[in-house]
Amino acid sequence: DQQVKQNSPSLSVQEGRISILNCDYTNSMFDYFLWYKKYPAEGPTFLISISSIKDKNEDGRFTVFLNKSAKHLSLHIVPSQPGDSAVYFCAASHYGGSQGNLIFGKGTKLSVKP
Amino acid sequence: KAGVTQTPRYLIKTRGQQVTLSCSPISGHRSVSWYQQTPGQGLQFLFEYFSETQRNKGNFPGRFSGRQFSNSRSEMNVSTLELGDSALYLCASSLDTGINEKLFFGSGTQLSVL
Numbered sequence: 001d002q003q004v005k006q007n008s009p010s011l012s013v014q015e016g017r018i019s020i021l022n023c024d025y026t027n028s029m030f031d032y033f034l035w036y037k038k039y040p041a042e043g044p045t046f047l048i049s050i051s052s053i054k055d056k057n058e059d060g061r062f063t064v065f066l067n068k069s070a071k072h073l074s075l076h077i078v079p080s081q082p083g084d085s086a087v088y089f090c091a092a093s094h095y096g097g098s099q100g101n102l103i104f105g106k107g108t109k110l111s112v113k114p
Numbered sequence: 115k116a117g118v119t120q121t122p123r124y125l126i127k128t129r130g131q132q133v134t135l136s137c138s139p140i141s142g143h144r145s146v147s148w149y150q151q152t153p154g155q156g157l158q159f160l161f162e163y164f165s166e167t168q169r170n171k172g173n174f175p176g177r178f179s180g181r182q183f184s185n186s187r188s189e190m191n192v193s194t195l196e197l198g199d200s201a202l203y204l205c206a207s208s209l210d211t212g213i214n215e216k217l218f219f220g221s222g223t224q225l226s227v228l
Contacts, residue, residue: 032213042221046216097213105156
């Protein structure tokens with residue numbers, strides 16, 4: 001049973017426009033969420049996180065929105081740049097957990113066209 | 115500061131063989147986690163080590179094992195390799211084991227089982 005779902009395997013966006021990557025979760029115990037970005041031939045790198053006490057967290061061009069009632073979070077990238085082309089993984093856990101409790105989605109491949 | 119180093123970068127094995135992968139975490143990091151990445155399943159947690167003790171184990175058969183040394187370096191071993199073990203194996207380190215600790219990933223070991 002997939003507890004963290006990224007239903008769009010891929011997304012293509014024009015440079016300068018907004019990229020919206022979506023993630024759904026099923027476990028209501030999850031209260032801490034993260035996004036990681038992965039370039040080919042490299043390991044994932046941490047991008048941004050949000051805890052359930054917030055509904056929005058912003059870091060430069062990246063904003064994560066959390067809708068607890070819908071068990072849904074989204075990552076907005078504004079404006080999108082070609083260097084943002086990568087695979088984005090959503091991950092979830094409960095805040096008191098350890099790294100082993102982190103559940104990743106299958107990823108969404110973002111392509112930003114110049 | 116050097117990042118997470120994984121060796122070897124690529125590995126080709128045949129069914130039935132065994133393999134050992136190595137991971138050197140960032141200096142000062144005491145937690146090491148291992149993940150398997152496949153196109154169909156995304157990032158799946160294998161196990162987590164902290165101070166030489168296995169803290170958590172994912173849902174993988176006993177053929178997958180690991181250990182951590184006193185200098186925090188870690189190895190994972192897969193015995194009796196199967197075709198389905200072909201994947202990118204990622205190691206990640208963090209200062210501590212809490213979920214709020216950022217994971218720093220290595221570039222991975224690409225294992226191909228023929």
